[in-house]
Amino acid sequence: MYGDQGNKLVQHAKRIQSLPHLPPHHTDLTRTLIREVHDLNANVTALLAPYTSPDSPTPAFNPSANPATACALLVNHLCMRRNKRCLLAYHRVRAEKVEELCWRGYDVVEYQQERRRREQQGGGGGAGMGNVLSAEEEEYLSRYSEMLLGYKGRWTDVDLTGSLEPPRDLFIDVRVLNDVGEVQTEYG
Known part of the structure; x- marks a missing residue:
């Protein structure tokens, strides 16, 4: 049934x-969803074929004259949009997770290579589960890591990957890297 595979992908993203x-990329599920979108598009093309003339590339379809066809077109279009949104949500969650791991300093590619080595040796560790990253995600990871290193390189004295949570203590120690003189805050 249309939408079931998209629902599974969104649940996995959550x-x-x-x-x-x-976790490993669900390549089979994403391919199934893309195939479903192509099938729906083929259905739309088949439904509009009788209304297309060779002289005009746009179909001369009147929805009020054929409400059953219009309803089928609407359902197919909504299913395609939903599947595309599910795919985009899944890939956005994975991209955010890759970015989070980069900021924390984990080497995801090294982890993936270690997993592949264990799978080849037959030592378990998720054998047969597929790659952690897709080829596109590996490229995104390498480019994002390069960009992050370039960004961190400007301010080598400041740890940008440190915690962003403010301290809860009443008095805190501050380590000063450069003496800039007297600093005034809004509280004095």
Whole structure:
């Protein structure tokens, strides 16, 4: 049934958000969803074929004259949009997880290579589960890491990957890297 595979992918994306690591990419599920979108598009093309003339590339379809066809077109279009949104949500969650791991300093590619080595040796560790990253995600990871290193390189004295949570203590020690003189805050 249309939408079931997209629902599974969204549920998997929701599970990814709460995990501390990045699980393997669901290549089969994404391919199935893309195939479903192509099938729906073929259905739309077949439904509009009788209304297309060789002289005009746009179909001369009147929805009020054929409400059954209009309803079928609408359902197919909505299913395609939903599947595309499910795919985009899944890939966005995975991209955010890759970015989070980069900021924390994990080497995801090294982890993936270690997993592949264990699978080849037959030592378990998720054997047969597929790659952690797709080829596109590996390229995104390498480019994002390069960009992050370039960004961190400007301010080598400041740790940009440190915690962004403010301290809860009343008095805190501040380590000064450069003496800039007297600093005034809004509280004095």
